[in-house]
Amino acid sequence: MKKITKLVFLNAIACPTLGWLLRNLDEADLPEVDLAEQFRMEQGIEIGKRARKLYPDGILVRERDTNQAISKTLELLADKNVNVIFEGAIGFGNYIARADILKRYRDGWHLIEVKSNVNDDAELVDDLAYTTMVCLKAGINITKASLLLISKDYRLGMDDTNLFVEIDHTFEASVKAEEFFMQIDEIDETTGAVEKPAPEIMLECKKCEFFRDCVGKGVDNHIFEIPRLSAKKFEQLKEMDIFSIADIPDNFPLTSIQKRMYKSVKSKQPIIENNFWDLVNSVKWPAYYLDFETVMTVIPLYPDIAPYTQIPTQYSIHKCSDFGKVEKHFEYLADPSRDCRRELALNLIKDLEGNGSIICYSNFEKTVINGLIKLFPDLSNKLSALIDRIVDLEKIIREGMYHPEFHGKTSIKMTLPALVPDMTYQGLEIANGDNAMAAFAYMAMGRFSGNEADKIKKALLEYCKQDTLAMVRLHEKLMLLAKQTAS
Numbered sequence: 001m002k003k004i005t006k007l008v009f010l011n012a013i014a015c016p017t018l019g020w021l022l023r024n025l026d027e028a029d030l031p032e033v034d035l036a037e038q039f040r041m042e043q044g045i046e047i048g049k050r051a052r053k054l055y056p057d058g059i060l061v062r063e064r065d066t067n068q069a070i071s072k073t074l075e076l077l078a079d080k081n082v083n084v085i086f087e088g089a090i091g092f093g094n095y096i097a098r099a100d101i102l103k104r105y106r107d108g109w110h111l112i113e114v115k116s117n118v119n120d121d122a123e124l125v126d127d128l129a130y131t132t133m134v135c136l137k138a139g140i141n142i143t144k145a146s147l148l149l150i151s152k153d154y155r156l157g158m159d160d161t162n163l164f165v166e167i168d169h170t171f172e173a174s175v176k177a178e179e180f181f182m183q184i185d186e187i188d189e190t191t192g193a194v195e196k197p198a199p200e201i202m203l204e205c206k207k208c209e210f211f212r213d214c215v216g217k218g219v220d221n222h223i224f225e226i227p228r229l230s231a232k233k234f235e236q237l238k239e240m241d242i243f244s245i246a247d248i249p250d251n252f253p254l255t256s257i258q259k260r261m262y263k264s265v266k267s268k269q270p271i272i273e274n275n276f277w278d279l280v281n282s283v284k285w286p287a288y289y290l291d292f293e294t295v296m297t298v299i300p301l302y303p304d305i306a307p308y309t310q311i312p313t314q315y316s317i318h319k320c321s322d323f324g325k326v327e328k329h330f331e332y333l334a335d336p337s338r339d340c341r342r343e344l345a346l347n348l349i350k351d352l353e354g355n356g357s358i359i360c361y362s363n364f365e366k367t368v369i370n371g372l373i374k375l376f377p378d379l380s381n382k383l384s385a386l387i388d389r390i391v392d393l394e395k396i397i398r399e400g401m402y403h404p405e406f407h408g409k410t411s412i413k414m415t416l417p418a419l420v421p422d423m424t425y426q427g428l429e430i431a432n433g434d435n436a437m438a439a440f441a442y443m444a445m446g447r448f449s450g451n452e453a454d455k456i457k458k459a460l461l462e463y464c465k466q467d468t469l470a471m472v473r474l475h476e477k478l479m480l481l482a483k484q485t486a487s
């Protein structure tokens with residue numbers, strides 16, 4: 001039986017079934033790591049390394065085997081010459097934890113957990129409290145407990161001492177650690193049971209990675225697909241043992257958007273509202289279908305940029321004279337070795353010259369252009385004029401129609417396969433925004449060069465181009481649906 005880690009413990013508090021699954025599943029059963037996830041993990045590792053540099057006399061526990069790591073940590077804790085321990089492994093009973101940093105403080109140890117977050121929050125304190133509990137129960141006197149977070153004021157080139165801000169959570173962590181300790185027997189028992197605890201559906205299940213294999217298994221059009229389903233309505237449906245939208249009684253109170261979805265799922269047909277024709281045609285031609293890609297990293301890629309600043313790095317524009325009639329394609333991809341935001345803004349203004357609508361999907365492009373306005377006040381008039389021309393295709397869909405294959409979402413990843421099934425992202429080297437961001441960041445960090453970098457640039461351009469072409473095809477399909485309904 002595997003030991004209970006922080007991940008198992010904190011999830012088991014929220015859901016015993018989830019705790020059991022995390023304790024009992026093999027690594028092979030967990031989702032595969034893609035480029036974006038790999039990038040996130042590497043960023044975390046880099047932050048850990050930089051934090052350790054702040055304590056030059058620290059000793060790293062390198063052992064990966066749990067028992068060996070615990071023995072090594074005990075040896076270091078007992079050595080009066082050791083002042084700082086990195087990645088110390090602590091265990092008591094079935095519980096284990098790895099403490100990012102343990103530093104001698106007063107007559108005990110200062111526990112420091114390093115996080116890549118900028119903002120302090122309750123979840124991070126829970127994290128710290130778990131390690132505090134394991135240390136205290138293993139006999140290590142924790143005299144101070146802190147989070148080491150990322151400073152918003154850090155800029156590229158600064159010393160690593162400016163990268164972090166330490167927040168003292170000694171009181172909160174010790175109170176929470178005691179609360180956690182009261183629950184350990186129960187959690188050990190449920191997560192260590194031979195049989196998986198029977199799951200009980202709750203609102204949180206909606207975001208659980210095991211949902212489809214757990215309480216969502218075999219349920220078509222689950223009630224979690226209902227947009228903005230309130231806790232009250234969820235409890236009412238649960239009370240009636242109703243989990244499929246098709247089983248909801250006709251007189252159940254739903255908002256107009258929820259009702260539209262309900263009717264579509266029941267009839268297995270798209271529902272088109274009366275105003276759909278007007279919404280779809282609220283476009284001035286020639287129209288420009290626009291999509292941005294951005295990059296956001298904890299360690300800034302360029303000077304004078306705060307951690308986690310969203311930097312636009314590329315765009316694609318399809319100019320159309322009418323629905324589906326592509327006249328021209330424009331694209332821009334930044335040189336990853338430097339901050340190209342001004343160059344991007346100038347190219348954007350030039351490529352979008354004219355009066356036609358700028359068609360985007362969601363509010364994201366508007367946010368990016370607003371960011372450029374703040375950055376370059378001298379371009380503000382020209383950039384603001386672009387904002388005035390924006391038409392949001394997602395809003396048109398949200399306000400005017402529903403298709404049973406949307407499954408409660410209006411993101412292009414759901415609406416495109418439902419309405420334009422022959423257009424897919426399959427076969428593309430880069431097929432989603434997170435991977436595009438990771439690929440660009442790796443290039444900026446010099447990880448790829450020569451042919452490899454050229455291949456990635458080509459894949460990035462293809463991906464962004466596919467996004468705007470998808471909007472062209474989607475808009476064309478919406479027009480056909482509007483026509484059919486009107487006739």
Ligand code: SF4
Nearest residue numbers: 015018199205208214
């Ligand atoms: S789907 Fe719900 S009940 Fe099942 S493991 Fe996840 S949180 Fe627990």
